[in-house]
Amino acid sequence: MSEDRRVVLVGAGALGSHVLMLGRNWPVRWTIVDFDRVEQKNLASQLHTRMGLGRNKAQALQQLVNGLWGLRVDAVPHKLVEDNAETLLAGADLVLDCVDNAPTRALIARVVRARATPCLHGAVAADGGYARVMWDPVFTPDEAGEGAATCEGGEH
Incomplete structure (x- = not known):
């Protein structure tokens, strides 16, 4: 990757924040997309600090x-949704999906597939007992529910 390349990281929580830390030596331009705010409980598992408490995760991580x-x-x-996904993912050379819910994961998969944009999908269960990384042009996200790699409807 070179400095004129753009990597879009969707999700700046437990997985996304550490992915950014691991990729810190890539000479790329990063875009972090996340609507959530840093909470005290996030400090134990995410690359966020007390200075970021109450702030937007993308901005605090930036x-x-x-x-x-x-x-x-x-x-x-902002949250990645139908109305902004095309715009926010446009021009990405690589998309890193680190979200914690099935609908957003499915939206990302649909947009990157339509654009033929390389995408790495990663997921960690809310209890930390399950993780999965997928690099596959025919990736199908889990349906929300028991055993899915999402923390929808639960603590996160």
Whole structure:
């Protein structure tokens, strides 16, 4: 990857924040998309600090990684939904799906498949007992429910 490449990271929680940390040496332009806010309970499992408490996760992570490693990061403090998915994922050379719900995962899969954009789908169960990473052009997201790699309807 080169500095003119754009990586879109959707989800800046437990998985997404650590993916960004692992990818900090990639010479790329990062875009982080997340609507959620940093809560006290997030500090144990996510790359967020007390300074970010109450702030949007994408913006808090942007400030943190820029200060620590000088990363070029754009923060999008919005939920990825039907109305903005095409725009937010446009121009991505790689999409990293680190969301915690099945509908958003399905939306990402549909948009990247239509654009033939490479995408890595990652998921971790809310209790940390299950993880999965998929790199597959015919990836089909889990349906929401028992055993799905999502924390919908539960604590996260």
